[in-house]
Amino acid sequence: MKALYLKERKQPVVYADFDDPQAKEGEVIVEVKAAALNHRDVYITQDLYPGITTPMILGSDGVGTLDGKEVILNPGEGWKDNPAYAPLNYTILGLPKFGTFAEKIAINADRVHEKPAHLSWQEAAALPLAGVTAYRALFTRGQINANKKVLITGIGGGVALTALQLAVAVGSEVWVTSGSNEKIEKAMALGAKGGANYKEDNWHKDLAGRAGVFDLVIDSAGGDGFAQLLKVCNFGANIVTYGGTRGKVNGLSPQIIFWKQLNIMGSTMGNDQEFADLLAFVAEKKVKPVIDAVFSLEEGAKAFERMDQGLQFGKIVLDVNI
Amino acid sequence: MKALYLKERKQPVVYADFDDPQAKEGEVIVEVKAAALNHRDVYITQDLYPGITTPMILGSDGVGTLDGKEVILNPGEGWKDNPAYAPLNYTILGLPKFGTFAEKIAINADRVHEKPAHLSWQEAAALPLAGVTAYRALFTRGQINANKKVLITGIGGGVALTALQLAVAVGSEVWVTSGSNEKIEKAMALGAKGGANYKEDNWHKDLAGRAGVFDLVIDSAGGDGFAQLLKVCNFGANIVTYGGTRGKVNGLSPQIIFWKQLNIMGSTMGNDQEFADLLAFVAEKKVKPVIDAVFSLEEGAKAFERMDQGLQFGKIVLDVNI
Numbered sequence: 049m050k051a052l053y054l055k056e057r058k059q060p061v062v063y064a065d066f067d068d069p070q071a072k073e074g075e076v077i078v079e080v081k082a083a084a085l086n087h088r089d090v091y092i093t094q095d096l097y098p099g100i101t102t103p104m105i106l107g108s109d110g111v112g113t114l115d116g117k118e119v120i121l122n123p124g125e126g127w128k129d130n131p132a133y134a135p136l137n138y139t140i141l142g143l144p145k146f147g148t149f150a151e152k153i154a155i156n157a158d159r160v161h162e163k164p165a166h167l168s169w170q171e172a173a174a175l176p177l178a179g180v181t182a183y184r185a186l187f188t189r190g191q192i193n194a195n196k197k198v199l200i201t202g203i204g205g206g207v208a209l210t211a212l213q214l215a216v217a218v219g220s221e222v223w224v225t226s227g228s229n230e231k232i233e234k235a236m237a238l239g240a241k242g243g244a245n246y247k248e249d250n251w252h253k254d255l256a257g258r259a260g261v262f263d264l265v266i267d268s269a270g271g272d273g274f275a276q277l278l279k280v281c282n283f284g285a286n287i288v289t290y291g292g293t294r295g296k297v298n299g300l301s302p303q304i305i306f307w308k309q310l311n312i313m314g315s316t317m318g319n320d321q322e323f324a325d326l327l328a329f330v331a332e333k334k335v336k337p338v339i340d341a342v343f344s345l346e347e348g349a350k351a352f353e354r355m356d357q358g359l360q361f362g363k364i365v366l367d368v369n370i
Numbered sequence: 371m372k373a374l375y376l377k378e379r380k381q382p383v384v385y386a387d388f389d390d391p392q393a394k395e396g397e398v399i400v401e402v403k404a405a406a407l408n409h410r411d412v413y414i415t416q417d418l419y420p421g422i423t424t425p426m427i428l429g430s431d432g433v434g435t436l437d438g439k440e441v442i443l444n445p446g447e448g449w450k451d452n453p454a455y456a457p458l459n460y461t462i463l464g465l466p467k468f469g470t471f472a473e474k475i476a477i478n479a480d481r482v483h484e485k486p487a488h489l490s491w492q493e494a495a496a497l498p499l500a501g502v503t504a505y506r507a508l509f510t511r512g513q514i515n516a517n518k519k520v521l522i523t524g525i526g527g528g529v530a531l532t533a534l535q536l537a538v539a540v541g542s543e544v545w546v547t548s549g550s551n552e553k554i555e556k557a558m559a560l561g562a563k564g565g566a567n568y569k570e571d572n573w574h575k576d577l578a579g580r581a582g583v584f585d586l587v588i589d590s591a592g593g594d595g596f597a598q599l600l601k602v603c604n605f606g607a608n609i610v611t612y613g614g615t616r617g618k619v620n621g622l623s624p625q626i627i628f629w630k631q632l633n634i635m636g637s638t639m640g641n642d643q644e645f646a647d648l649l650a651f652v653a654e655k656k657v658k659p660v661i662d663a664v665f666s667l668e669e670g671a672k673a674f675e676r677m678d679q680g681l682q683f684g685k686i687v688l689d690v691n692i
Contacts (some may be wrong), residue, residue, distance in 0.1 A: 132605075132606035132631065133605040133606040133630070133631040134605075134631075269624075270622075270624030274624075275618075283454075283455040283456075284454035284455040289624050289627055289628050290628050291624065291628065292623065292624025292625050292628070295624075296597075296620075296621050296622060296623055296624070297619070297620075297621075297622040297623075297624060298618075298619075298620045298621065298622075299618050299619075299620065300592075300618060300619040300620075300622060301614065301618055301619075302591075302592030302596075302611050302613065302614025302617075302618070302619060302636075303614050304636075305611055305634065305635075305636035306611050306612050306613065306614070306636035306637055306638045307636065307638060308455070308636060309454065309455040309456075309635075309636045309637060309638060310635070310636045311633060311634070311635050311636075312627065312633070312634040312635075313627075313631075313632070313633050313634075314624075314626075314627035314628035314629065314630060314631045314632045314633075315628055315631060316628045316629060316631060
């Protein structure tokens, strides 16, 4: 079969022939129709991930066919339903097990779910890892409901955009931040009520003046802007962090945290129950993931370059059929 | 009657005659037997609190008699049972309403509870505000149970010590930090398994080496040491902060927060349900608050000086009968 894989560490992925997967006990072979990139895949090519081995077929997100049925793959394995945290043996497709950037994948049969019928192959491929991460951050951790006002920072990435779409589907009032006014406008087209450009001085005061205070904040930046987020929070607010692209958090006021009785909660990926709940919610609300760009598997290295540039708005998809 | 009160802002408290309180509708007059200091009282004399008016009888903690019954006073008012946060009209005895540092106090009848029978007047006076703050931090926010390993930082203050005693009574393994080895030893005499002196380099590594990782951390310091606390946390740990004596938190790693799926939770005071639960727990487990020093009401200004020096180990009590 053809696969997009890491041949040597610290090298770009290569598109080449690869041995067909063999199903071990409990596994099935899924014919992959489409896959999607996550930052995790790029970090692995940059050697910024623990436990890298080669050759490694990357890719956590995938959809395809199994015995003629249209299926979507749960990228996580080993984390059943503990709402607090993942066990140490929890793994994600695409390291250490071979991933979805190939024509075929061997995967445990209980990882295979029915594809939401309202989604195309490309749309469905964009859902799994970003979707379950957003679902856990919003629902399990953030305790979202329609009465909560939600702020999603750094809109544009896959998790942030899926969180925006899920929160809008819940019926919450959602605001966003970005360093790009264009991305804020695109987010508003997806249902955000408004946004603020964090490159502007006093953006948090401006935002609070227009939006009021927030009951739930979803952040993946950290850094020096994080302390400002606390200032736009309501009493008892949940601030869920699932990333730290801007580095360490400084200048955090304990007084604001205890006086407002805030909750700063870390969240990463999601468990089997959350993945099943995500699929049901997306099907019920007819949520369609936002696709930034589509590449063929053969041109997959270009997809990695695009994600590394950080300009995307939505998921970068690999279509195996083009 | 005699009272210890703030006559003018930014001045020490004075001991002098004061008009007897008059009970308004719904209020009763309690004859105060003993009271206790909190940092709040000292901050008010230093003008470090909002909404100060004079003259003001200070004091949040008090016990006494009502119609011959021995009673303990709930210092909070207006916060019934919302587990998330206090309403905006929540107040504490001793500002804006006259407090417990007097021979008599007018108080709403529903603030009056039966004094735990196993406690002396002085011990009971040491319980209310520190107790309800520690109870909420440990139970409602921290979700303590006997299987959780607990770390309490800055042992010596009233809340930290009460938290230590309550956690030991739960059956948890409890460790402490302090800048004083003597305080660590005293904490061990109260049931702590061990401790670490945060003035020593790499105290957190030393502590983790001896104690392992913690499921629940109770902190009131904040500051640069806070980031180290995350490193000694188990996956899914709760870090409850109820103070910020060392100022803003710097160098906090978002990666540790999301990877370990930590919860950093602000907590302050406690509601009526938590106060009632505290009294029941203390009575059942026969917990006795630690008393640092006892002063007469007349010598109350010396009690304020002692608290301001920060050398105490336990509560500073004012006994109205001596």
